[in-house]
Amino acid sequence: MKKINTERALEINIGGLKLANPVMTASGTFGYTQECGELIDAAGLGAIVTKSITLEPSQGNPPPRLWETTAGLLNAIGIQNEGLDDFINTKLPFLKSVGARVVVSIAGRCQQDYKMLARALNNTTVDAIEVNISCPNIKHKSASLLFAQDPDSTSYIIRSVKKQTNKPVIAKLSPNVTDIGLIARAAEKAGADALSMINTLIGMDVDIARARPRLGNVTGGLSGPAIKPIALAMIWQAYHCVKIPIIGIGGIMSTEDAVAFFLCGASAVQIGTANFVDPAAAGNIIRGLRLYLKNRNMKNIKELIGQLKL
Amino acid sequence: MKKINTERALEINIGGLKLANPVMTASGTFGYTQECGELIDAAGLGAIVTKSITLEPSQGNPPPRLWETTAGLLNAIGIQNEGLDDFINTKLPFLKSVGARVVVSIAGRCQQDYKMLARALNNTTVDAIEVNISCPNIKHKSASLLFAQDPDSTSYIIRSVKKQTNKPVIAKLSPNVTDIGLIARAAEKAGADALSMINTLIGMDVDIARARPRLGNVTGGLSGPAIKPIALAMIWQAYHCVKIPIIGIGGIMSTEDAVAFFLCGASAVQIGTANFVDPAAAGNIIRGLRLYLKNRNMKNIKELIGQLKL
Amino acid sequence: MQKLQTKAEILINKEIAPGYFKMALRIEGFAGNVRPGQFLHIRAGMGYDPLLRRPISVHRISGRQGIVELLYKVNGKGTQLMSRRSKGTFLDVVGPLGNGFKVPKGQSNFVLIAGGMGVAPLVALADQLATYRKKAITVIIGAKGAGSVVCVKEFQEIGAKAIIVTEDGSRGDRGLVTAMLEKVIRDFDIRKTSLRTRSYSLADVTIGDYAPEVGLYACGPMSMLASVAKIAKPYKIKTQGSFEERMGCGVGACFGCAIKTQRGYERVCKEGPVFDLADIVWD
Amino acid sequence: MQKLQTKAEILINKEIAPGYFKMALRIEGFAGNVRPGQFLHIRAGMGYDPLLRRPISVHRISGRQGIVELLYKVNGKGTQLMSRRSKGTFLDVVGPLGNGFKVPKGQSNFVLIAGGMGVAPLVALADQLATYRKKAITVIIGAKGAGSVVCVKEFQEIGAKAIIVTEDGSRGDRGLVTAMLEKVIRDFDIRKTSLRTRSYSLADVTIGDYAPEVGLYACGPMSMLASVAKIAKPYKIKTQGSFEERMGCGVGACFGCAIKTQRGYERVCKEGPVFDLADIVWD
Numbered sequence A, B: 001m002k003k004i005n006t007e008r009a010l011e012i013n014i015g016g017l018k019l020a021n022p023v024m025t026a027s028g029t030f031g032y033t034q035e036c037g038e039l040i041d042a043a044g045l046g047a048i049v050t051k052s053i054t055l056e057p058s059q060g061n062p063p064p065r066l067w068e069t070t071a072g073l074l075n076a077i078g079i080q081n082e083g084l085d086d087f088i089n090t091k092l093p094f095l096k097s098v099g100a101r102v103v104v105s106i107a108g109r110c111q112q113d114y115k116m117l118a119r120a121l122n123n124t125t126v127d128a129i130e131v132n133i134s135c136p137n138i139k140h141k142s143a144s145l146l147f148a149q150d151p152d153s154t155s156y157i158i159r160s161v162k163k164q165t166n167k168p169v170i171a172k173l174s175p176n177v178t179d180i181g182l183i184a185r186a187a188e189k190a191g192a193d194a195l196s197m198i199n200t201l202i203g204m205d206v207d208i209a210r211a212r213p214r215l216g217n218v219t220g221g222l223s224g225p226a227i228k229p230i231a232l233a234m235i236w237q238a239y240h241c242v243k244i245p246i247i248g249i250g251g252i253m254s255t256e257d258a259v260a261f262f263l264c265g266a267s268a269v270q271i272g273t274a275n276f277v278d279p280a281a282a283g284n285i286i287r288g289l290r291l292y293l294k295n296r297n298m299k300n301i302k303e304l305i306g307q308l309k310l
Numbered sequence C, D: 001m002q003k004l005q006t007k008a009e010i011l012i013n014k015e016i017a018p019g020y021f022k023m024a025l026r027i028e029g030f031a032g033n034v035r036p037g038q039f040l041h042i043r044a045g046m047g048y049d050p051l052l053r054r055p056i057s058v059h060r061i062s063g064r065q066g067i068v069e070l071l072y073k074v075n076g077k078g079t080q081l082m083s084r085r086s087k088g089t090f091l092d093v094v095g096p097l098g099n100g101f102k103v104p105k106g107q108s109n110f111v112l113i114a115g116g117m118g119v120a121p122l123v124a125l126a127d128q129l130a131t132y133r134k135k136a137i138t139v140i141i142g143a144k145g146a147g148s149v150v151c152v153k154e155f156q157e158i159g160a161k162a163i164i165v166t167e168d169g170s171r172g173d174r175g176l177v178t179a180m181l182e183k184v185i186r187d188f189d190i191r192k193t194s195l196r197t198r199s200y201s202l203a204d205v206t207i208g209d210y211a212p213e214v215g216l217y218a219c220g221p222m223s224m225l226a227s228v229a230k231i232a233k234p235y236k237i238k239t240q241g242s243f244e245e246r247m248g249c250g251v252g253a254c255f256g257c258a259i260k261t262q263r264g265y266e267r268v269c270k271e272g273p274v275f276d277l278a279d280i281v282w283d
């Protein structure tokens, strides 16, 4: 048996974002660490992806904002956040002070928003920028579609962000598309350094006693174990369409789930809803992956990526 | 209290298909009644929708064909069936002999297939034709997309079918689209008498011990409670785009679920995976709906359709 | 105040009234730090249906013994699973979460008003109040019917005066807790915060600045809390209420449990679950 | 042969070896019609995780008393839930499903070969065979180790000769059931279907048409069934095997449980689960 350097077995480079391990917390599910920090060791994570921030503070959608479905969670938070300035002045320093690697998620209503966010963040200590063009809970100016539902809009936004920053840029894609390959390629061509997918699927539920939607915003985004098979299929497809690395997201609850994502082509994973179910999930997955590689005598997690046998 | 004719409270007309009640079994989940007939009273159902049939017998996909996911089911049957002639000569007479109303589901690889199927079925006793243009488990000639993922193909197929038959034609739509409204309108414009939605979502899962897909066909279609919120949102959206009735499908397990679909705009429902979990499901839902209307002093199920309050 | 995720041993889990369960947990990590009004976030089962944790208030706290008691009503899948957990097994809990009741200095005359399951956290509060030197505690317990009146003995043992109101009149007075509250307040007013609240004469009272010795603490459905706020407002009684909202993370990370306050949307799990009723924007 | 969905009362549900459970069900509807090799489709829990029913073979049948016994191994979520169901509660079952073993006229020398949980349906078959006037039953029971050898006593009580083989040699012979099968068959061959199978000499034997009195019945993992088919083929012994495949409906409606046969894809739940091994296309 070869001796394996298990310390470095999980190291990965996601389009320039070098991480000690490939497990991040997904945007919107971990706050800005102040909240989960006591339960989760932020410094031990590959990185934390912040709740999406907007230029100005945003109050979010009217409650109810959450609804549990069978093995899933509908949310319509509407990106409640205190805006760019507060992020740079308060949240980011705190995140850095606890030793976290920080991927900042940015969201906007128009290209200008993304551009200004990217420009302002370029001079900060954030480690990468995830461009949320796929949030089902915010309306955009003019268009009825999400940016990530249209290859041209995807390209336009990503190109604008890339021009403003030399940080790694990750395009976060929506599963609510006819052809994920088309969007993935558009993002790659526009210069995205990586893709992260999937954001939530548009969904809704009904309170039949009152004949009303369960969410204040009527529809919301579906996450959790329910969507895992959909996420895996999308990642598998996108993996064959682009060369840039893919960060797999969608219903990952366990090490086994994470391994499935790597085999389907993910170079890293993000843990979302699982943080709510079990705050220890992300940490357990990091430990689990280390053990998995060791037991199989693998040198690096890279050996798993896309290795699904047909 | 007004006296309500509960006998007729569930009667509904779906684009010319008049049914005693709006609860059908979904294609592929009920066989051709011989199988489930002993467990389910086929004559008591609104109608049964047959497993999709193809022109020629089709052997289907290599096993494994099923995989259970969290609150969902992946299938990649690949439309194993004995073809049109056998359907007309054997299956249909049997179905009719047990008193079932029959919606025949047809599937093909090209427009010609659908055309010939529709023509041949027009002179039979089937009550309606559901056009399956959305099966994720069959490959089409030339195209990489499903017919139902493209408004032009949808229109082309539906138009061809309509030309061949004066039976009600139901277009079965796929949820794997960017804009369901676009496809729904295309089907309506092409002459579809009703829509049925949703078919399964493309999904996959991985056997990590062997680094292989769980399904022989690699990807399959996801059904069951996991997809219910997605189906509701799609139906709600389509309901505002078309005037033709919508048959709601996707994870319906209970009367409560069915009511939610009606409130979101469905005029009828189909029960799929629930038949596997509980063969009594469809019957229970019919009884449940009757009681629901009675308790609310409603004359007809139509009073529920699209009545979600915002 | 450090939040912890821990496996708590179930010491007791028994049905105390039809559909109502009392559960005692040995929580090594943090029982000593729990305060009335805070809650635990509980993983009811093992699979993913139900998926999320369930928030349950602390009902009684024996910090020294490391024991926390819960009182819960079987509602849906989650609480059903909880009710089936057997003694000696371990429950995955996160806590203590949220901000508890704040008892300002100078209050000595406490009115606790509970609608339905609202009694659960108020017992913990009453336990705390009972340790005060100068105090008078009145509890108004409202329920649908006699079958869902719980905790009367607990309050009485603490030395609180318990007034029972049921909607069907099957126990105590017939009516709503809020009507009773109005009577109790007026009674207080006349008697200048006297502790006896036996007679609820409909004597005309002047609404005015209320004695700062009085503290009103409410827990129950949203509609009840709204009524309580309305009733208390003219008297300017300081009133805190414990709120419920669907929760995701339970720790302030997801902004899922938003409630509208004068300061904007706040998080029931983080800034709450106890809010000053005057701060809430009702709609 | 009518399929029924019914609530079956759980009379017994006990662990007979680590991870192995025996469950007795009172099935009013159809216990009398159940045949060895058929299975029940069982709703293990209440929620939707796990979602589908679980197929479990009938292990013993007391038609007159309306009782069917199952023998199952705790595997994943479904069987785990089954194992937690308590006596006196009711289990939602659909059955009897599939085609059982067919014992052709003229067979009197029966060899049953079980790998792992494969013993479960073979006990029902042995029970049936034991009622025949002229018979000799040999059972080869294979398992990983002594801990997973079950049902030996059952077979012996029926009067069957039980040969135990474990992979680690911790009980009976060390090795694989298939190697033992080969020995048993050769032994038969030499002795012209004599019933004594004590000695397994490696005497050279001629492979040829086999006596029609011999019937071979197998149940176990796919790889074992494939080996059994290979071993039996040259001797032309009629061999039936019970197969497993993931199931949806369990009643032949969904074509989910396909297995490749000489006739094309067939359904394990409908045409099976018992197939003639000669009909299967192995890959």
Ligand SMILES: Cc1cc2nc3c(=O)[nH]c(=O)nc-3n(C[C@H](O)[C@H](O)[C@H](O)COP(=O)(O)OP(=O)(O)OC[C@H]3O[C@@H](n4cnc5c(N)ncnc54)[C@H](O)[C@@H]3O)c2cc1C
Pocket (backbone or CB within 6 Å): A068, C039, C050, C052, C053, C054, C055, C056, C057, C058, C071, C072, C073, C074, C075, C076, C077, C078, C079, C080, C117, C120, C121, C243, C244, C245, C246, C247, C268, C273
């Ligand atoms: C801070 C707080 C403290 C609480 N304390 C208690 C208590 O001490 N005793 C008690 O019996 N109940 C208490 N509740 C209510 C309790 O959380 C719900 O009864 C429980 O979550 C219902 O879960 P279920 O699976 O049984 O019901 P379901 O209706 O199946 O739950 C479906 C979803 O809705 C959520 N939900 C349902 N009802 C409520 C509710 N009233 N508030 C918040 N979320 C809800 C569930 O958590 C779940 O996500 C408290 C709620 C909050 C927010």
Ligand SMILES: Cc1cc2nc3c(=O)[nH]c(=O)nc-3n(C[C@H](O)[C@H](O)[C@H](O)COP(=O)(O)OP(=O)(O)OC[C@H]3O[C@@H](n4cnc5c(N)ncnc54)[C@H](O)[C@@H]3O)c2cc1C
Pocket (backbone or CB within 6 Å): B068, D039, D050, D052, D053, D054, D055, D056, D057, D058, D071, D072, D073, D074, D075, D076, D077, D078, D079, D080, D117, D120, D121, D243, D244, D245, D246, D247, D273
């Ligand atoms: C006809 C038939 C008869 C059977 N008889 C017995 C028996 O008598 N005793 C016994 O212990 N087991 C028997 N099995 C196997 C039993 O069905 C599985 O062990 C059980 O379904 C596992 O469910 P789980 O939730 O515990 O495991 P999981 O692995 O969590 O199940 C996941 C999914 O895979 C399916 N699955 C897993 N293993 C099998 C398998 N071997 N065959 C078919 N589906 C599987 C499950 O049904 C479920 O849909 C039989 C299988 C079949 C097809």
Ligand SMILES: Cc1cc2nc3c(=O)[nH]c(=O)nc-3n(C[C@H](O)[C@H](O)[C@H](O)COP(=O)(O)O)c2cc1C
Pocket (backbone or CB within 6 Å): A026, A027, A028, A029, A051, A052, A073, A075, A077, A079, A105, A132, A135, A172, A198, A199, A200, A222, A223, A224, A225, A227, A249, A250, A251, A252, A270, A271, A272, A273, A274, C248, C254, C256
């Ligand atoms: C409560 C909640 C809030 C979310 N907020 C955001 C967000 O602000 N920005 C974003 O890009 N994704 C957001 N997401 C999506 C997640 O980052 C993730 O893509 C999705 O939940 C799927 O992963 P999961 O199934 O592991 O949760 C949110 C998800 C949830 C559940």
Ligand SMILES: Cc1cc2nc3c(=O)[nH]c(=O)nc-3n(C[C@H](O)[C@H](O)[C@H](O)COP(=O)(O)O)c2cc1C
Pocket (backbone or CB within 6 Å): B026, B027, B028, B029, B051, B052, B073, B075, B077, B079, B105, B132, B135, B172, B198, B199, B200, B222, B223, B224, B225, B227, B249, B250, B251, B252, B270, B271, B272, B273, B274, D248, D254, D256
């Ligand atoms: C095993 C299986 C086979 C199916 N076969 C077909 C089919 O042949 N034609 C079709 O249009 N839909 C088919 N479907 C899709 C269902 O008709 C239905 O649209 C889908 O399962 C969603 O509904 P459900 O969640 O209630 O199952 C199949 C579904 C399953 C589970």
Ligand code: FES
Pocket (backbone or CB within 6 Å): C246, C247, C248, C249, C250, C251, C252, C253, C254, C255, C256, C257, C258, C267, C268, C269, C270
């Ligand atoms: S539940 Fe997540 S912020 Fe309150």
Ligand code: FES
Pocket (backbone or CB within 6 Å): D246, D247, D248, D249, D250, D251, D252, D253, D254, D255, D256, D257, D258, D267, D268, D269, D270
């Ligand atoms: S399980 Fe459906 S056909 Fe066999």
